[in-house]
Each structure stands twice: as structure tokens, then as C-alpha cells.
Amino acid sequence: MDIDRRAALQLMASGAALALASCGRPAEEIVPYVNIPERLTPGIALRFASTLALAGYGRGVIVTSVEGRPIKIDGNPRHPASLGATDVFAEAALLSLYDPDRSKAVRRGTGVYSWDAFEAALRTQLAAERGRNGSGLRILTNRITSPTLLAQIDTLLASFPEARWYRNEPVDDDAARAGAARAFGRPLSAIPRLADARVAVTLDADPIGPGPGQIRFGHDFISARKSKSASEFLRLYAVESAWSLTGANADHRIALSPQLVHNFALALASALGATVPTGELPAGAARFARAAAADLKSAPGQALVLAGRSQPPEIHALCHWINAQLKAPVDLIEPVDPVPIGHAGALRALADDLAAQRVETLVIIGANPAYDGPGDLRLGDLIAAVPFSAHFGLYADETAMRCRWQLPMSHPLESWSDLRAFEGTASIVQPLIRPLYDTRTAHQLLAILHGEVSPSSRDIVVSNWRARSGSDDFPTWWRKVLHNGVVPDTAARPVAAPAVALAPIAPAPEPNSFTLTIAPDPSVWDGSFANNAWLQECPKPLTKQVWGNALQVSPADGKRLGLVDGNMVHLEIEGVGIEAPVLVRAGQPDNVVAATLGYGRQSAGAIGNRVGFDIFGLRTLDSLWVRTGARLSKTGASQNLLLAQKHFQLEGEAKELQPRTSLAELAAGKRLADRSAEHLPTLYPPYDYDTYAWAMVIDNAACIGCNACVVACQAENNVPVVGPDEIAMGRDMHWLRVDTYIIDERPGFSPVPCMHCEHAPCEPVCPVAASIHDSEGLNAQVYNRCVGTRFCQSNCPYKVRRFNFFGYADGQEYANLGAEVVRAAFNPDVTVRARGVMEKCTYCVQRISRARRAAEKEKRRIHDGEVVTACQAACPTRAISFGDLNDPHSQVNELRQEPRLYELLGHLGTRPRTTYLAHVRNPNPELGGPVS
């Protein structure tokens, strides 16, 4: 080999560069794998089935793990409460795993102790309890559906016969249970089969809103609205006292106070033949009730009525009567939560025990009654007075602060357990990672309480299922269950509907003061997710508020009290008052203020502390969801509400931004015409896409506004959280937003990722060619080439680009999000962006690459449906489709032939690759009203 002077210098330089730039020695000792764990190939992700709980009910998930650390949660297609999709809470559970504020060690007061120390103290305490048959032992939990845990509790209670177990879930279902007991004589759970329905009426019910059934109900709701024929298309009437996703997605919505919703139910029942007294009802509502009743009657076997948790048991019972008349597609099952006593009742019993000082030993597992207990019980003070109390939870929360012992609980992704879905299906919770800290699972704690030493939760769960499996070959059965994530044949079987008794019922009087309605929050649920930054920064579907909550008041009330958005009010009920900011929103019934749970936490952690206001204090055990007799007064102060979107109304020509159509118009052959872009003249030469041409079609009609895509995108693409101060400056980083527009008083959602324009306005303006068009039509952003002129975002008509004004993921993180443990949540396939660069939706290019690698290995093209973007995977209603335009049979090509297809701002000639299908409504011609 000849080496001339040049080559010699090159070699020397490269040698020197290698020596200088070679990876430095890490600060601490690291040990490489000597024996690589089986199945682990560095860089190749593994996926495991598990289950996550919301309000105690399981939702199956598939968790992606890279080199032993979970990085993404997707839905489990085999699980009936997931069907492969997720909700915001499931997506965000990942961040909770790596939350630096998690409880990490056993504590008593300010001291750190070992589990041994606690167990020793507990043994002494339990010895005393054993002497008195456990009469001083009380256990408080949230809702438990885990068969193993229930069995353990039974065992424990058997050895302490006088001990009591109470369970309380802040988002309860007491009214539904009591209503079913009234109607059927026992508390059956009613599970609507929305997919089979043609007409549905909801009375303050929010099946497709946040909750353990959201994914399933959302899916069923949209699958009932896929048809092009009116006779097979679900028509939804929503009667509600505060905006919900169900109301937003309904064909007809009427806003009434909870009392008038009650009277509406009576009017509906009487129109369907019930002999019930009818109360006061406005003329419009009465007409609405008649039209809905007629529609219900026209679809026997396919019509149903649902009552919500804020309606009294009588209304639930009345709905069961109506459903029985209509032969409604509603399955009645034995409750998955087997505790006969109601949630409020359990809490009252506990409070009575505490007040009477009958409690010597209190063990709280997961629950946080000091925060989420009704204000009138003052549970925090009562708990603090217990001689021996232990709080076992993920966080040292408000309740833990009042207990003697604070015990750290393992995160579900670190735990063995099992759960049942809202409709009964059991599934296994399997750990993805060894506990990050010295934590235990609830199973271990129960075993410790039972006197076992060093219990293993896996053994506990496995032995429970060994007995239940009924299989001769348990190891094979178990492996299959773990693989599939679902225990076969465990869905609750519908029971034959007993005859429904029509109980006497009185109309509700219209109150002469404000009524407060309360609902779980779409972002932080009951407050248990308050320390999750992804959820805090996830814009609430209808108000777009982030990092806080607000009282919603109607425009008429706002005008009367001189309120505008952000004004502080004093809300007082029976002497208890809070101060809260208001949002004035059309569609909120007059004289009703709406609030959501979950804010105003004091001991949530660095993210959730002191965000928003706490409404739990205004709840009482008797009326958890609706309170009458509220007084509202303006304080004169104001707060800057953090809203990710501030303009909702579209009028005139702007309505083209979110076109809406109706089933009737489509039947008449209407096509949405804004496809002229393909014919607009252009100076640019056409691109030649000779491999793939990626495109996305988003069906607005199928978007229920649940935000799962927003959080899924954040998790997949390492999208940083910016924090409330940055949001106040108008900055945010979500690559995908859900534009919510109100046209003719009806809201509509459309998810807006990057349009990946063929003639992208961002590309020609970048001076350094950081924004480029790739050979498959992706509009790519080269982060390490970007110098941060921001010209691309200036010129983007969709404003979908996001700029790192600070190092949001690069040394200037919000609060504790820069902690080392949080970095474990990053997806290693996606660059973590530095300060000063622009970023945006990539169509999940890393997933395209993965599919391409797989296809190239097999020497074939990527199949249609092989690339699934994160937003698409998360969507419960399958509103997002993604694929290759060069494949003539691809789903996106098929959808692009739909008459509802339109391009957002297509007249600008940008030729977006992301296209939309317009909203469809199916209004009742008799009700007329706004159609679009």
C-alpha cells in the first residue's frame, strides 16, 4: 500500500482525532454484560403485556422496554378495555415510574427506616391486635378488583375477625349501584353496548369522557357511527349540566341544571309510557325530550338511556326501567368491585370508627383520604390521631404526612399483580423493571400484615392463579396468559335482567341559588396524577386549560356578576368557601358552576403542588357530585389562566378550517370541495417519490377529543414539558395539538400534527437547509443543522413547529424533570433536542425506519399498516390512518377518495400530506337547530 504525504497526514490526523474524541471514561465504574440476558439484543426493544389501573379497573397495555427500561406504553389489542388503544393516563403512567418525587424509602416522621424496622414495629402492633381479634385494625384501600389481592384481604380478615376493610374511590359509582339495587333488587353493573346502539340519550353521563371505560366506549361509540346509512348510524342526545366529551360529540346537546336533568328524565320516561310525575322543564327541553323519546321508541333493541354519577339513584333506576322497555343493548353484570357497601358509606364508617377512637392500627393502601375525602369529614385530623398508622403509596402524599409510617409502594410497571377490567376481564400486571427503589407491592404488604416474611408478589399472584386456572399444564397456561396479557374467559357474563320495578319518584325543585357540579378532571383524574408533568401540561379537551383548573360559568351568569375569564370568585356553600378563577363558557347552563377534581394538592410533589384549587373541601358525603345552595361572588382579583388555545369561535369563511357535514348531506352526494390545491399552479418542479410516499388521513368525525394522541406523541418523541411559566409566555412543545373549534355553538376536534406539505412553506425559507424534503415526502427537520432562525415557523400556516427557546430537555428542564431518573423515560430512537433548535412532528420517522429495516431484511416492501405512528396507535377510535400513497391499495389512498376529504388550508397550495375527513353529524330533523 502506497502512502503518500497526504494520506500519511490524514491517517495521523484521524488517529489523533480518535484518541482525543474517543468516549471518555465514565465517572463511575460500569460493568458490561458478561452474559447477555436471554432474548436481549442491545438496541432491539422488547414488548411485554401488562395492565394498568384507573379507578381500580384494569386496562391492558403492551409496554416497550429497551435494555431493561420501559419507554413506551401502548394498548393491548387483546384486552377488551383497551382494544389496542390507550388513554392519557395509561400513556403518562410511564413518566410516573420515573418520577423523582416518588416515595423511595420507609419513613417515620423525618427519619428514614428500613422495612425490617417497620415490620418489627408492625409485629408488636399486630400481636396486640391479635389479642383483641383485630378489633382495632382498619384497612383503607381504593377500589380493588385484583382477584389475588381480594383473596389476600379475605385471608387477613379471617385471621383478624373483628378487623374492618374499607374501600373508597374518590370517583365513585354509588348512585349507579343504589339505582341498580332499587331497580333490580341487587347492585348489578350496567354496561352499555354502544356499538349496537342506534339511538342513545345520556343524562349527565359521560361514557366517552375520561374513565376506566373511555377507550372501549369511545371505540364503540365511533364504530356505531361509521355507517353511511342513517338507519345504522348512532344518534346521540346529550343532556348535561356541564360540558363533557359526550356532550361535545353528541348530535344534539342541551345544557340543563342537574335538577332539570332529573326532570328531563321524568319527561322522557313519561313520553315512553311511565306513570311518573313531571316537574318543571323549559319548553325547549320538553321538545328535546319528546323528540328524543320518539327517536328512542323508533329503535327498539337499539336504543338506550344512560344516567351519570351525579344523578340520584332514582334516576338510575328510572333509566333501567326505560332501558327495559326499549330492550336496550345494555349488559347487566355482577359488579366487578365486590364490596357491597358504597364508597361514601365506607368512608362514613371509617370516619365514625376514627371519631369513636376504635382504631388502634390503621393501614392505608394507595388511598389518599386526607386530600380526596369530603371536606365535612376532616379525615386528615382524624387519621393523625390514630396511635399506629401506616400509609402505603407511590408518594408521600397528604395522607402519608398524617400517618406515623410512610411506606413506599412499587409502581405498577415494577409490580406483579392482577386486575379486572370494568366489564370483568382479568389480566395480569407483570413488571417491566425491578423496583427502582426499596419498595413493596400491595400483595407483599398484605402478606406482611398476615405475618409472612419476605413474601414475593410473583409467588402470591402465581399461586392464586394456579388454583384458579383449572389447567392441567399450568406453566404453559401461565406463559400464554402473560404473553397475551389477558386471562381467557374471565369477562363477567351478563345476567338475565330481573323485572324492573318502577319506583316512585318525585320531580326535583329548581333551586334559587347556584348549583355546583363536580366531575373528575380529564388531565389529572382525581388528583392521583397531579404530579405527572405530561398530564399537567395536556390541554383539557374543551377549555384547553393546562396547569390548573377553573370554575366554568355560563355567559349569562358571567355577565350578571361581571366576570371574565380569569377573574377570581369566592364560592361558598354552607359556610365553606374557596377562591377560584372562572372560565366563562357558552353551553354551560345558567346558575350552574362546574368544577373538576384533582387540583390544589399540597403534598403531590414538585410538579403537582399548589396547582389550581381544591374542590374536595366543598364535597360532603351526602352530595359528592352536585351541591346546591352555592353562593358566587367576585373577589376583584384575577389570575392568568394558562390556556393552550384561546380562540374557539369560527365564523364566516373561517368555518372552512373545520368543515362539518351531516349524514343527510353526504347521502345527497355532497363532496367537500377544497381539493383545488392539486390543480393550483406552482413554480416548483414535482418531486419524484419512487419508493414510498407517506401520508396521513385524520377522520375528524371519529375524533372524540380524548388527547391520548397528544400524550402518546409526547412519550414516543421525547417531547419535553415546558412548565407553567413558559406556557404563560405562550410557549409549548406538543408536536400534536387538538384544535377545538366551536361552530354554531357545537365544538369539534381535529388533531393537528405536521402536514408534511409537498410544497412546504418551511423548506425554502430555511437558510441552512435544516428543513428539508426527503425522498419519501417527509418534511424533515435536521436538528443538528438547525441554527434557530425560526423562519420556518414564521412561514408555517399551520404553526405546527415548536422551538426550544430554552433547553427544555437540555439542561433547563422544568422543576425536577432534569433529574437523572427522568432521562430513563427517553426513547433512544429519537434525538433529544438541544436548546435553540426547531422541532416538529416527524410522522414517527423512527417507526418508519424500523419497518424499513424489517422489510429490507426480508427483501420486500413495507406492508400497508406496518408503520403505525404513536398517535395512531393510541387513538381509541382509530381516527388516524397512516400509510403509503404509492401503494394503490393502501388504506390512506382509499380514505382519500372519501367525499368528506379536505385539506387544511389547501387553497394556499401547500399540498399537505396530512388530510382530513370532515365531521359528520346525524341530527334529528325534528329538532332542526344547528346542523353542522
Next chain:
Amino acid sequence: MSVTAIEEVTPVRRFTLPSGRSYEKVDDLVTAPLIEREAWSWRIWWIAFAASLAFTAVFVVSVVWVFIKGIGIWGLNTSVVWGFDIANYVWWIGIGNAGTLISSMLLLMRQRWRASINRFAEAMTLFAAAIAGLFPIIHLGRSLYFYWLTPYPNTMTVWPQWRSALIWDFWAILSYLLFSILFWYVGLIPDFATVRDRARNPRQRLIYGALALGWRGSARHWRVYQLYHIAMACLGVPLVVSLHSVVGLDFAASLMPGWSESIFPPYFVVGAMYSGFAMVVCLTALVRWGFRLQPLITTEHFDVMAKIMLAASIIMGLSYLTEWFNAWYGGEHAERSLVRFAFTGAYAPLFFAMLFCNVLAPQAFWFGAVRRSIAAVFALAVAINVGMWLERILIIWNTLSHGYTPSMWRLYLPTIWDWLTTFGSLGFFIFLFLIFVRLVPTVSMHEVRDLVAEEIES
């Protein structure tokens, strides 16, 4: 002092100097501050210098802080990704236009009165363009890579993206800056020679001698100089027009409502000339007062500059009307909505202030008494500069705050750093200008001597 004692003489003719001036007197007037340092009182200069130095320090701190913390310290947001940074850039580059216009355009049009003011107008141009050139670098998210905008050979074999108006901008500023330096310096050579010849201090002789590059004032020197000067002026006029046209294209070559308008290049050129002239008026008034140049800079100069500003204000008014008319006539919803937002939105008070400063107030220049009142012209020129700055920030704010997608409509909230950077850059400009007047003849002596010669002949 004694050397430059001034007699009150009224000018005999428009645009000429008080008769009876001699070459000697002109040179005395201009060079006295430079070579009679001890006799000349610098007290006010020092006060001004200290103040400008303080603001310069503010500017330096603001810029360093941006480099340390990131541009998030400004009020930018996801929708309004440009703010004071770009507005300041456009404003400064506009100021930077006037010197060349005065030197070149007025030279070609034989407006001889320009001789008294062109020197510091050119210096103003140079400094303003230099400061303007800083802003695009400071405003980058990653300023350390600003050189990626240049076509330098690199191992990545990546070149700039030539379709981007920012690249055009880069070249426009660079060539304009180089041109300004050449034009200004070569124009200074005969005057440096004058200072060299008059200086008694050997150090001054040496320094000014070196700067004069061996100028002897021979007929051949003058011939070459005149040819060069005219040729540069011929180059300068298209350059200055192209410079601000390109700045206009930064906005016009987009597809945002309120930006994508073919009127932008000429409208930006006129706007630049307008604000530049206003700044020249301010500086003229100050230099005239500070260096007692009343014999060389007369009220007639203010009169004629006021007329130019009047004409420009009318053109600006027409441009605004054209924009509004076209927004309506074009029928595009977003454009109409934007004009409505300008008049009724959150920035409307600023918008009306801008219309008042740029269009309404300068109409006072129709009155001769106003044009010849230096205080009035000065006050209106300040108003015009404020108005033109408002125009630049509103072009950015309105369009970016009120684009095509209502879901992303957001307002800009300026922070303290926005203001510090803006006023700091103003202080830095004054700092540079004060150094200039201390070291360099503020008036083009050889050109004024030409005028004197003509007068003597006539």
C-alpha cells in the same frame, strides 16, 4: 475657541453657505475640535460618552445573557417566533439606508447642500448597518453557528439554502456594509489630509497622515477621486434599494397574511429612507449644536430634509392604504381578518400611534414655519423614528399573532430583556457616533470648500 469665533451671518442664497466664508474658515470650523483639543470644551461630550457607555454595557450584558440563557429570555412564543430582534434589525438597517441615499442619490441629483451633512450621515449608516448586522446573529437560537449561512468549504459539503430570503439578506447586508466602509473612508481621505496638514502635534500628524494614505491633492488625485466617487455613487443607489428590498422580501417571500405582498420591497425602501432621514435630522441638530456648525448647517438644510420626510410620509400613507385596499380587494379571508385585527385587536393602540407618527404628524411639514423650526423638525423626526419602529414590530406581531389558524393566535409579551437589548443597541450606536465625532472630521471639508469656491466665483 478664538480660532473659530463665529459671526452671525444670514445666508444669501438657498443651499449655499454664508457668503464671505473662505476655505480657511471652513477648515478651521471643522478641524478645530480635532486639533485644538485643549482649547475645545469636551464636557458635554464626556457626559454623553459616559451615558452611552452605560447603555453600551447594558447592550453587552443583554447579548451575553442571551448567549448564556437562550433566546427564551425574550418575549417570543410558539406563534410569534420573531419579535424585537427582527424589528430592531429592520429598523436599524432602515436607519442605515439614509447615509448612502444622501451621499449617492443626492450626489447624482446634484443636490449640493448635502455636502454639509453627508459625512456624519454616512458614519450613521455605517454604525447602524453594523448594529443591524448584529441582530440576525444574536437572534439565532444557536448563534455560535451563524457562519453556516456563509458558503464556506466544509467536510459536510453542505451549502446554504439559496432560496431562503435570509441568505439574500446575509449577502445584502455584507455587501452593503463593505460598500459603506469603502465609500465613507475614501470620502474621508482628502479631509484626513487636511487634518494632517493642519495638525501641530506630531502624533496627530502621524496618525492622520497614515489615514490620509499619502493624499497630496494633486489634480490627478482629484480626478481619480471624483471618478471613483461618482462610480461608487452609481453603485450605491441600486445597492441601497436592493438592500431594503431584500429586507422586504424576508417577509414578502412568505405566504403569511400581511406579509406576502408585492408592495413590500418598494414600501420597505421608502420606509427605510424615511426613518433614515429622520435619524439624520436628529443627528444633524445635535452635531450642529454640539460643534457649533451653524455656519455650515443652516435652517435651509432642515427645511429641505423636512420636505423629503413629508414626501415619504405621504408615500407611507399611500402604502398603508394600498395594503388595506388589497386585503379587502383580494378577498382572502385571512388577509381581511388581519386588517381587522390591526385596527381592533390587542395591538390597535400601537397601530394608531404608528399611523399618527408616520402619517398624520409629519403633515405639519406642509407649513414653512414648522420646517424651519429646528425644535419642531427634531421633535417630529423623533416621532417618525418611533413610528417606524412601531411599524416594524407591528408587521411582525400582527401577522404572527393572527395567522391562518385561530387556535394558534397568541400575543407577544415583551420582557425586560427585549427593552434592554433595544435601548442598549441605541446606546451602542451613540457610543460609536461619539467616538466618530471625536476622531474624524464631522463635515466633508473638501466638498464644502467646493461650494465656497462656487460662491466666491459667483
